[in-house]
Amino acid sequence: MVESQNRTETELAIDAQDVHVTYADGTTAVRGATLQVERGEFFGFLGPNGAGKTTSIKTLATLLHPTDGSVRINGYDTVSEPQAVRESIGYMAQETSIDRELSPRENLRLTCELYGVPESEREGRIEELLELVGLGDVADTRSEKFSGGMKKRLDAATVLVHQPPVVFLDEPTTGLDPEARLRLWEYFERINDQGTTVFLTTQYLEEADQLCDRLSLLQDGQVIATGRPEELKSDVGVDVIDLTLADADENKHRAKQLLQRLDAVEGATVATTTAGVTVRSPAVRGAANEVFGALDDAGITVESFDIHSPTLDDVFLALTDDSTEESPTTGMASLGTEVTQ
Numbered sequence: 208m209v210e211s212q213n214r215t216e217t218e219l220a221i222d223a224q225d226v227h228v229t230y231a232d233g234t235t236a237v238r239g240a241t242l243q244v245e246r247g248e249f250f251g252f253l254g255p256n257g258a259g260k261t262t263s264i265k266t267l268a269t270l271l272h273p274t275d276g277s278v279r280i281n282g283y284d285t286v287s288e289p290q291a292v293r294e295s296i297g298y299m300a301q302e303t304s305i306d307r308e309l310s311p312r313e314n315l316r317l318t319c320e321l322y323g324v325p326e327s328e329r330e331g332r333i334e335e336l337l338e339l340v341g342l343g344d345v346a347d348t349r350s351e352k353f354s355g356g357m358k359k360r361l362d363a364a365t366v367l368v369h370q371p372p373v374v375f376l377d378e379p380t381t382g383l384d385p386e387a388r389l390r391l392w393e394y395f396e397r398i399n400d401q402g403t404t405v406f407l408t409t410q411y412l413e414e415a416d417q418l419c420d421r422l423s424l425l426q427d428g429q430v431i432a433t434g435r436p437e438e439l440k441s442d443v444g445v446d447v448i449d450l451t452l453a454d455a456d457e458n459k460h461r462a463k464q465l466l467q468r469l470d471a472v473e474g475a476t477v478a479t480t481t482a483g484v485t486v487r488s489p490a491v492r493g494a495a496n497e498v499f500g501a502l503d504d505a506g507i508t509v510e511s512f513d514i515h516s517p518t519l520d521d522v523f524l525a526l527t528d529d530s531t532e533e534s535p536t537t538g539m540a541s542l543g544t545e546v547t548q
């Protein structure tokens with residue numbers, strides 16, 4: 208989980224050192240982010256809304272300048288060599304940038320022209336990309352009436368026409384239905400399998416867990432942890448019991464105090480949630496009866512409970528303020544909750 212300090216810059220697709228970004232109005236959106244991504248990695252930047260993901264990805268993609276610190280992409284400095292960086296990356300913004308009046312094939316031709324893809328290579332590459340994102344059947348249909356997922360896939364294809372070794376994807380699946388999201392995941396995995404380094408921002412825990420080789424957790428403009436999803440989860444070193452309490456608002460603080468003093472889960476971290484309390488402890492599975500008993504003795508009714516291994520949400524919770532009272536506890540989104548296109 209600790210970054211190697213011995214890697215040379217040229218081995219790295221992304222090398223960001225102590226990056227700060229402050230907007231003109233004085234808002235500091237990124238406060239000292241350091242990250243190194245190796246070539247070929249699928250790297251995630253996971254954090255709730257407002258954590259600084261878009262600001263970070265725009266800074267990596269040369270669209271914003273760091274106020275302090277430095278960024279090198281494929282060995283090039285984003286401030287002194289922005290053109291070289293831009294030629295070696297693809298950047299997919301949150302808003303799709305396709306021309307809706309044009310068909311997928313026409314959109315891709317236009318992008319090939321913009322990037323100066325040699326004419327002799329264009330048609331072959333366009334066919335390949337249409338196939339890759341599954342839009343071969345509608346290659347010559349105006350994209351105006353496409354679903355949100357199809358537009359996103361076309362946008363993702365345009366990002367690849369110049370065969371960049373690194374692609375930046377800014378919350379590419381936000382607002383998509385589960386099926387559209389799955390198709391995009393397949394596509395991202397395929398380009399990564401073909402050797403492209405992928406840097407993805409997301410507020411979906413499951414998305415980061417499923418796709419990323421490694422990820423950084425971002426909170427208030429700071430990287431609070433970096434590692435493989437399974438490492439981050441096992442570092443929490445605990446099991447988790449989430450308790451839904453009757454009259455939660457009234458009882459949860461009392462329940463928290465009570466459980467913090469309970470010998471059976473000594474050393475446990477107890478936090479309140481919207482519905483009650485969550486207890487994280489290496490011993491919690493074996494101590495569930497004591498937990499229920501202690502609450503019962505205090506006249507606090509447990510309406511339901513869930514005992515599980517830690518999720519990335521629990522990792523966040525373990526690393527951030529224990530008194531957070533949102534659900535999910537970190538304020539991040541769960542897949543399947545949004546079904547808008």
Ligand code: ADP
Nearest residue numbers: 230232234236255256257258259260261262263
């Ligand atoms: P995320 O992508 O994780 O939702 P952002 O990078 O969009 O986070 O935002 C991080 C912080 O920077 C937020 O507090 C946001 O309000 C602020 N911010 C974003 N864009 C601007 C801007 N153009 N000017 C000033 N503040 C901004």
